[in-house]
Amino acid sequence: MERRSKLRTLRIAAYVGWLLLTGLSGERAVVLAAGASSVDDRPRIVAFGDSLTAGLGVAADETYPAELQRRLDALGLRYRVINAGVSGETTAGGLRRVPWILRSKPEIVILELGANDGLRGLRVEETKANLERIIQQLQQSGTQVILAGMKLPPNYGHDYLSAFERLYPDLATRYRLPLIPFFLEGVAASNTLNQADGIHPTAHGYRAIVEMMLGRLQPVLKGREKMRNGAKQ
Template sequence: MKRQFGPLMAIIFACAAALALVAPGSARAQGAPQKDPVRLVALGDSLTAGYGLPQGAAFPNVLEQALKAKGYNVQVANAGVSGDTASGGLDRLDWSIPDGTDGVIVELGANDMLRGLDPAIPRKAVETIVERLQARNIPVMLVGMLASRNLGPEYAEKFDSLYQDIAEKHGLVLYPFFLDGVAGDTSLNLPDGLHPTAKGIEIIVGRILPTVEKFLATLPQR
């Protein structure tokens, strides 16, 4: 014998079916929009730009992928320009770092060193970049470089120390040497011996990742 349901029961069943479509845990039930991603900019030279690498293999791209794989909602914009000195990065700072940027990773100075410029020049330029970003309330992570030892111990001491000095003075998260684990390894560099291969970039990202995570932890909560 068929069970008969009155109009009231029909309404109850319809409501239950509607609620099932928005069960707890579903995006619709939560009703909370996704938070905007943390917007980082990597400001640098050819090491950031991805000189000689396939599309998508540059440092900012690989770093973004690695952070996302660890659950971070981030975007890492590539503001690298091949051949840029620290002064060149300073010259284009305002249009390279748009409003709304949550943090900047600064990687500059290698070309100053390769040209044998007085270390006082990149020191002043890098520090000015930091000061101008901090004046805009944009946190900075500083990435260092080491001088080629054939430039002599006095030059190396002056150049190498500029990153540590600036980081300490301005309270920055510092990664001391961008090419750590890659410099001097022919299998991880392009034939010019200066620029990492795609595999080299992967190693760089793997090594720098904990420091970037430390930097992210310092950013203001939105």
């Protein structure tokens, strides 16, 4: 009975398009990280996003930030990954949270926002402007931003879809950001890699996302390592 109730809740969440989904507050996550033991001096990677980053519907150790941490540890890349995802987050909400994100003193931010804007049919210009301001504030602090692009279902119309999908490469080009063209590449629409809601990945789906992500993330991390080592010499 409990499982059926959970599945029904997830389907309702999909129907309303990620609206009012609840999850761990990214503000709380960052505050906890900022107040953590100073013994952990690893450079920080903040996963900044919505329910896809927060990991709605999976255990905390099955989210993509948790999987990314495991993979980086296995590769000997000395970074600490912080999950700052908030379910239901829009780009406007993300913009308000930037000061909280910066409290954790991130070296790198993986920015995954905009899907909820699109599903609500918000103006693409507004979404782009919010993302632009987030990127500007992060870059002004010296943070390396990696931008994760999103796509929408086809029923939103060709013009809207085209404008929405263009905003990510446009921003990546303008601000010289590493770009993950589609955060859900290889996972979206997969029956085996998504939960019953058809939107949020399973643990296996998140592992696939991290595998894809590492191809773009590793060169950035190794470049940062060289810069850090050069500064010490």
